[in-house]
Amino acid sequence: MKKILSKILNWVLRNNFRAITTEDIFVEDKKNGIIRYKGKPLDIEYKIKLGQDAERLRNSIVWKMLQNEGEYQAYQAGIKSSGKDTELLFAKAMIHTLKVLDARLEQMSKF
Numbered sequence: 001m002k003k004i005l006s007k008i009l010n011w012v013l014r015n016n017f018r019a020i021t022t023e024d025i026f027v028e029d030k031k032n033g034i035i036r037y038k039g040k041p042l043d044i045e046y047k048i049k050l051g052q053d054a055e056r057l058r059n060s061i062v063w064k065m066l067q068n069e070g071e072y073q074a075y076q077a078g079i080k081s082s083g084k085d086t087e088l089l090f091a092k093a094m095i096h097t098l099k100v101l102d103a104r105l106e107q108m109s110k111f
Contacts, residue, residue, distance in 0.1 A: 009092060028107075035111070051111030058105040070098045 026037045035042045042050065057063050074094035077087050 009089070009096075012089070026108075047111050051109055054105045054108035054111070058102070058109055063105075067098055067102065070094055074098075 026035055026042075028035050035047055071094075074091040077094070078091040080087065
């Protein structure tokens, strides 16, 4: 049941709220090492700089503070909702977005 609800939530987020998913940022072709952003391949220098910037951002105090603030706001929305579906959905969407962004930063920092 939990897996079905998760799939429904992900579908709703992608199709109705235009939430960010991992495919929305860039596409990585692991076979030949090409990374495309908005359909265009990134050159090697840009790819290296992107990886360095992603690592600095992911390890920065600012990013950690923003993550904590987002998680706190999601938690507050969930508590104050008293079980209202829309508030719980909003809280889950916030957490999902933070997780996707953090995962992508981690992946990008490995370029």
